[in-house]
Structures are given as structure tokens and as C-alpha cells.
Amino acid sequence: MSVVEQGVQDEPFAELSRFRGVFYNCLTRRRDALFELTDAVLCTDGPVKTLVGLALAPEHRRGYGALYGALNKGRMDVEQLRAELAGLPLPRAADGRLVLAVDVSPWLRPDADTSDARSFCHTYGRGEARHQMIPGWPYSWVVALESGRTSWVAPLDAVRLEPGADAAAVTAAQLRYLVGRLIAAGQWSPDDPPMLIVADAGYDVMRLAWLLRDLPVEILGRLRSDRVMRRPAPTRAEFALANPAGGRPPKHGSEFIFKDSRTWGAPDAETKAETTRYGTAHAQSWDRLHPELQGRAAWRDHPGQLPVIEGTVVRLQVDHLPSGGDPKPLWLAPGGHCSALKADISGRWHQCGRYHTDEVPADHVAETPDGDEELRWSCQDPDAVPDVGRTIITDEQYDEVRDSADRFLKEHGLALGGDDLRGLVMEILSGVGLLLPPGDPVPDGTCTALHANAAGEWWQCGLPAGHAADRKQRASHDAGEDLWFEGDPDTIPPR
Incomplete structure (x- = not known):
């Protein structure tokens, strides 16, 4: 089970050997069969399509009966495994901060009619290369990213989403527990920069930032190009000067429409940089913008008045894409402004x-x-x-x-x-x-x-x-x- 015992003494292999021992200890029932099954999944060439075929892998030294017995009767201490994953050496950004990415990845089960709690999962590229909704099990993943152009990540947590679940609430709870484990493992201290959490447009970035406002994290998410934000409401004195006849002060300021540049005004910050793959990258940002929340959907049961969640909105435009496609502008929303x-x-x-x-x-x-x-x-x-x-x-x-x-x-x-x-x-x-x-x-x-x-x-x-x-x-x-x-x-x- 140890790669160090076989003569490999480099530090990464020593850490791998230690983690293999830790993973083995997390298996509480049928641990030998489950451990060999895990080795077989990781070492088999190509995708795993059937369990019977997996039983023929050299790493699985037991019969197929032991394989089914391990899956049916085996047990794992999931919380111990999560704590061990949080204590592993994790990749970091250039400034030393942890960068976590959240996303939903489905395990498609279109033919499993008797499987419990399946949901329609959004997919693209299967069959006719178009958007499709296929039955399956969606999982919310959290991984640690490293710098540079690489697809390697460090998985830290995965939670299965039940049908009808609030993805933002589930992800917020998942991140809250994970951040606690990372702090307990010594991955973050009060002197370190806040952890950066990156999310795609499928998440409500502002709500995620509101749910995690008491944690040492910053949220960076992509926004849809059809969004409309609001500027801060005028102060009492400003409203009185603009409306001498009086009236009810507004709750929100003027609109900031992503698709209408006439509503943007002058950016609070602006920069341009030359890149090798995208040409000139032009970034503009506007501070203290917020969505106009409504008392429905996720905010229906919010106690008291709906909050005003202000933040910075960034627009990124490049000259060209490496694929030759149309370089549409990218809208980003860091969860908060001037956090430092x-x-x-x-x-x-x-x-x-x-x-x-x-x-x-x-x-x-x-x-x-x-x-x-x-x-x-x-x-x-x-x-x-x-x-x-x-x-x-x-x-x-x-x-x-x-x-x-x-x-x-x-x-x-x-x-x-x-x-x-x-x-x-x-x-x-x-x-x-x-x-x-x-x-x-x-x-x-x-x-x-x-x-x-x-x-x-x-x-x-x-x-x-x-x-x-x-x-x-x-x-x-x-x-x-x-x-x-x-x-x-x-x-x-x-x-």
C-alpha cells in the first residue's frame, strides 16, 4: 500500500503514501475490498463502463462477488475523509491565497428508471452537440485551483443536490463547513488574505456573498449579460435638493443596465493590458452597485427588510479569442468592494x-x-x-x-x-x-x-x-x- 516502501523517497510520493494510509483508515467496513476497488478505478485505462469489467483490472485482486459486497455492505467515515482532504498541501495563487472554485457536475443516469431522487441535469455536447436536459444526479463540487493554464485541481468536497434544492443555500452551507475545516487544518490564519471563491453564472453571486458575509472569503462570479443593477439610493439631503416639493425617497438609485452603455456612466476604475492569447484586455469596474431584490423565490422567507447587497461590477473585453469566436464581453461581480x-x-x-x-x-x-x-x-x-x-x-x-x-x-x-x-x-x-x-x-x-x-x-x-x-x-x-x-x-x- 505504500509507495515509499518501494524505494521512492521524494516528498510528493511520501505525501501520497501517507494519504493512502489515511484513506484506508477512513474505510470502516470492507476496507480491503473498497481500497482495491478505488485503486482499480484510478488505474484502469479509459472510462469505467461496467462493474464486472472493473473487477478484471489487475489492481482488483478479488472476485466480482467481493466487489458487489464492498459496494453494498462497505462503509466510509466521510467526515474524517473531508478533514484529511482539507489538511493536504493545497495549491495557491501567486499572492499565497487559497482559490476555491464551485460548480455543479452531474452523474447522468438516463436509463436508471428506479434510481431515487434523480433530477434533470443540464448538459451540452452529447449527441447532437446541443443543450439537453438529461436525468441524473447533480453534485456540487468544491475544488482548489492553482495558477497557470492547467486543468488539474485539488477536490475538497462534494455534495449531492436533491431535487428542488436551493443550489445557493446548499453551496453556502458546503463552503461554510469547508472553510471551517481549512482554518482548523491551519490552511488560513488571520494574517492571510481572504480565500477567493470563484463561481460561474449559474450561481447567484450576490446572495452567495450575503450568506457568507461573516467568513474570511471573497466571492468572484460571472454574471449574465442581461442583468440590471441599481446604484445607491440618494441621501436624504440629496433627495431634498433634487425634489424641493418633497415626496417619498426612493429605495434604490438609477439603473445600471449591462446591455445599455448609456446607463453605465464613467467607470470608477479602468485598466488595459496586453496578452499573448487575447490581444488587449480592457477592464472597467463600477463600485457600489446592487441588485433590486424581490420578496419571492429564495428571498421569500427572509426575515425583516430585504438587504441591499452592494458590490463591484467588472466588465472585461478582449480583442479576440484563440478559437476565433466572437469575443463577447465578460461581466464579473466580486462580492463586496474595498474588502481589504x-x-x-x-x-x-x-x-x-x-x-x-x-x-x-x-x-x-x-x-x-x-x-x-x-x-x-x-x-x-x-x-x-x-x-x-x-x-x-x-x-x-x-x-x-x-x-x-x-x-x-x-x-x-x-x-x-x-x-x-x-x-x-x-x-x-x-x-x-x-x-x-x-x-x-x-x-x-x-x-x-x-x-x-x-x-x-x-x-x-x-x-x-x-x-x-x-x-x-x-x-x-x-x-x-x-x-x-x-x-x-x-x-x-x-x-
Whole structure:
């Protein structure tokens, strides 16, 4: 069973020999027959079409009865095997980060009418070289990629998708457990760059980024060319200047239509590079774009308001393809923007450990359940913020964070204007349970009550000043995007 014992002492072969021993230990019943069957599958020339033919392979030294007995009665400790796979030496990108790819690969079973839980699997190239839906078992795979033009990958996990399963939810749970195993195996530490997860257009990249927002990962996925995104909603002051007559503020900004270049505007970043196979590669990116979510399908059971999942959209255009085909533009969506800056600022606040509320007005301070006025916030898990509300920082504290963010951006060759920098800092601080000072209400004759939404933006009530209380005898306030009551967390009563 050991290749080292046969005189091969190189390190890769020693690692292979060790893993063969580990795999053997993961087999709990009929291990000898299953181990030889695995060897036969890996060493047989050509595709395996029948089990009887596999029993004739030289690596399978038992009869075909033992083969069927191993498949029917054999057992494997799957969790132990998953943990061992996560501990193997894994390929990495040039910057040292782990790059994981997710995809669905079907095991087609068109003739197995009695097989349980088959689904219609999308295939291309079978028979007449066209798209077909064939019954089979789809599997969600996660593999580690290496740099360069190679088709070799390191398989880390595979999960079978049941009929009607939510692929994004299953993949998110699969990635969550895998990332935990990789961290436990020492493959990632807090000083390392986040793991990069690459997905195809079949995945909802924005939703995947939302489900994995508390993990040290970044999502990069391909988007369909018919997508429509939205820009950020205007602030209260911007809306008041653009609409002197008043009205309900919009929940979303203007449209960004992939197929309509008139809606793009100037890109936030742009670069060109010469390549040997594709000619000139022209990349453009637009920051703070988000999809307009609807309360149906995967978001039907989402508690509370639907989130605004902002991110960067990248358009990549090349001169030509090696195959001679039409080089259509490629749209990509990294799950989030300026993630390195977020981690840097979050780390600064996390190192502080706590915030003293001596300089915050008493009616704006939320206490912890034990009565301590020093609120501790976790910068890794936004959901860990207590329901009692978030802390309003002082102007001096905001200036400190803004200056550190500006220095960080300039060190990395980036620069943001005043409003863009303030919006980014506001988003980061909101994620760790902190709010910017609200400023003075707009004197437009409406109620002056204020409320901070999930993104940390302060909204002023749009109802007439002195409006009546509702039937619950609590003054309800409405800013178009949010509805709140006096005394709720993150609110300031009318002045």
C-alpha cells in the first residue's frame, strides 16, 4: 500500500503514501475490498463502463462477488475523509491565497428508471452537440485551483443536490463547513488574505456573498449579460435638493443596465493590458452597485427588510479569442468592494476592544444586558450586535477613521472623493455596530425624528411635523425606506 516502501523517497510520493494510509483508515467496513476497488478505478485505462469489467483490472485482486459486497455492505467515515482532504498541501495563487472554485457536475443516469431522487441535469455536447436536459444526479463540487493554464485541481468536497434544492443555500452551507475545516487544518490564519471563491453564472453571486458575509472569503462570479443593477439610493439631503416639493425617497438609485452603455456612466476604475492569447484586455469596474431584490423565490422567507447587497461590477473585453469566436464581453461581480480596507478598519476597531460612551449623549447610549456602558462589538459577525442598538461615535472618532481609511487607500493606489469615502467608512462602521453622528435634521416642515437603517444611513421621518400617534399610542415614523417607532434601537426622537 505504500509507495515509499518501494524505494521512492521524494516528498510528493511520501505525501501520497501517507494519504493512502489515511484513506484506508477512513474505510470502516470492507476496507480491503473498497481500497482495491478505488485503486482499480484510478488505474484502469479509459472510462469505467461496467462493474464486472472493473473487477478484471489487475489492481482488483478479488472476485466480482467481493466487489458487489464492498459496494453494498462497505462503509466510509466521510467526515474524517473531508478533514484529511482539507489538511493536504493545497495549491495557491501567486499572492499565497487559497482559490476555491464551485460548480455543479452531474452523474447522468438516463436509463436508471428506479434510481431515487434523480433530477434533470443540464448538459451540452452529447449527441447532437446541443443543450439537453438529461436525468441524473447533480453534485456540487468544491475544488482548489492553482495558477497557470492547467486543468488539474485539488477536490475538497462534494455534495449531492436533491431535487428542488436551493443550489445557493446548499453551496453556502458546503463552503461554510469547508472553510471551517481549512482554518482548523491551519490552511488560513488571520494574517492571510481572504480565500477567493470563484463561481460561474449559474450561481447567484450576490446572495452567495450575503450568506457568507461573516467568513474570511471573497466571492468572484460571472454574471449574465442581461442583468440590471441599481446604484445607491440618494441621501436624504440629496433627495431634498433634487425634489424641493418633497415626496417619498426612493429605495434604490438609477439603473445600471449591462446591455445599455448609456446607463453605465464613467467607470470608477479602468485598466488595459496586453496578452499573448487575447490581444488587449480592457477592464472597467463600477463600485457600489446592487441588485433590486424581490420578496419571492429564495428571498421569500427572509426575515425583516430585504438587504441591499452592494458590490463591484467588472466588465472585461478582449480583442479576440484563440478559437476565433466572437469575443463577447465578460461581466464579473466580486462580492463586496474595498474588502481589504474593510478588514483593515474593522481590525483597528476590534483591537480597541470597546468604546467608552463618556462623550456620547446619555439618551443615545445603549447599555449591555449586564448594565455596563462599555459596549463590545464583534467585527467578524454583524449579527452579533445586540438588539439594544448601535453606538453613535463622536466627530473626533469619525475623523480618525476617515483619515486612516484615506491613508490606506492611497497606500494601495486608490483614492475616493469626500462623499464616496464617507459612504465607505459609514458602511464599515455599521458592520461593526457603530454609527456616524446624525447631523441636524432638514428644516423642511416634516417630523425631525431620525432612524439609522442597516447600512448606517440616518433617515428623517417624512410625515408632517407633530403627526398623531397610531392606535398603539406609539408615535410611528415613516422615511419611505424604514418604518419605526419611538424607543426603537438606533432612533432619535423629534427635537
